[in-house]
Amino acid sequence: MTDPTPRSTGPVHQARQPSEMITVVIPAYNAQLWLAQTVESCVSVPGLERVIIVDDRSEIPASQTLQAIRDRDQRVEVLENRGKGGQKARNTGIEHALEYTESHWLCMLDHDDQLTPEIAAAVELGNRIGAVLVLPDRVHFDDEGFCERVSRRGIPAGRPLSPGLVHNAVPVWTATGLLVHRSVAERGARFDPSFVCADDHDFIRQAAELGPIAFCDAVGLRRRLFRDGRNLSGPASLLGRADDYLLLYQRWFRENDALSWKESWTWLLNQLVKQAADRELVSKIQEIGKRHGWPVPPKTRARLLARRLLPAGS
Numbered sequence: 399m400t401d402p403t404p405r406s407t408g409p410v411h412q413a414r415q416p417s418e419m420i421t422v423v424i425p426a427y428n429a430q431l432w433l434a435q436t437v438e439s440c441v442s443v444p445g446l447e448r449v450i451i452v453d454d455r456s457e458i459p460a461s462q463t464l465q466a467i468r469d470r471d472q473r474v475e476v477l478e479n480r481g482k483g484g485q486k487a488r489n490t491g492i493e494h495a496l497e498y499t500e501s502h503w504l505c506m507l508d509h510d511d512q513l514t515p516e517i518a519a520a521v522e523l524g525n526r527i528g529a530v531l532v533l534p535d536r537v538h539f540d541d542e543g544f545c546e547r548v549s550r551r552g553i554p555a556g557r558p559l560s561p562g563l564v565h566n567a568v569p570v571w572t573a574t575g576l577l578v579h580r581s582v583a584e585r586g587a588r589f590d591p592s593f594v595c596a597d598d599h600d601f602i603r604q605a606a607e608l609g610p611i612a613f614c615d616a617v618g619l620r621r622r623l624f625r626d627g628r629n630l631s632g633p634a635s636l637l638g639r640a641d642d643y644l645l646l647y648q649r650w651f652r653e654n655d656a657l658s659w660k661e662s663w664t665w666l667l668n669q670l671v672k673q674a675a676d677r678e679l680v681s682k683i684q685e686i687g688k689r690h691g692w693p694v695p696p697k698t699r700a701r702l703l704a705r706r707l708l709p710a711g712s
Contacts, residue, residue, distance in 0.1 A: 437464055512619070
């Protein structure tokens with residue numbers, strides 16, 4: 399198989415070592431509204447080797463949406479995913495990057511988010527401490543001018559972290575903006591289509607089995623905010639998140655990480671009861687708490703009693 403994209407680039411870029419270089423992988427489906435802005439943010443990042451967009455049968459092909467950018471910058475490449483879904487699109491991009499790029503760092507990005515030049519600080523951190531995975535800090539933004547830095551609530555930056563932090567209730571650990579050392583991909587870590595929206599947590603735990611993971615407090619990511627809850631971490635995906643929690647728990651629960659699991663369990667149980675989720679699903683989530691003796695918060699307990707999901711004397 400030959401590389402469909404020449405190694406030469408449009409603009410002249412300072413020569414860098416592979417350890418300083420980034421290849422960005424972006425799954426795209428009907429992404430024409432924001433994809434060009436996202437790719438423009440990538441091509442201005444220091445050390446960029448390539449941007450790989452994996453188009454999942456968009457009605458308007460990504461190659462058409464990005465034609466002007468591709469004409470001036472040959473580092474931008476579009477692959478076809480043939481309607482296989484977001485996780486498989488990321489995996490296709492990863493495998494292509496392993497074969498056709500030299501970058502030591504692969505950056506996962508969603509089609510509606512943007513990188514900033516500060517992503518280079520996350521690369522430097524990863525190289526300095528020997529991390530296999532680094533997540534940069536981020537800001538939320540929208541097209542109305544809103545921009546706000548997201549609190550990471552006690553997640554320490556700049557040093558190796560416990561993998562269990564991935565499972566707490568703080569919505570920080572996501573695939574978008576994730577810097578992954580190519581050694582992780584070479585050793586077989588991939589995004590699992592079994593998950594609705596927690597394939598990023600599963601992927602991070604796979605990486606954590608292979609080396610240190612870290613958080614960088616440089617703002618390397620601008621994440622688009624959807625106020626209608628369309629983000630995969632929003633309310634519309636709650637039931638999928640519950641199913642994902644059960645699968646993650648089965649695969650990755652460790653007693654020394656129990657505090658983080660307890661935090662996310664408390665949040666999830668409360669949200670499920672508030673939204674009157676299916677009784678069977680609520681019961682499955684409850685069973686995990688019972689197994690570990692995690693107390694149900696008073697407001698959640700009252701809601702469970704009102705729905706007759708908790709015996710009156712318990």
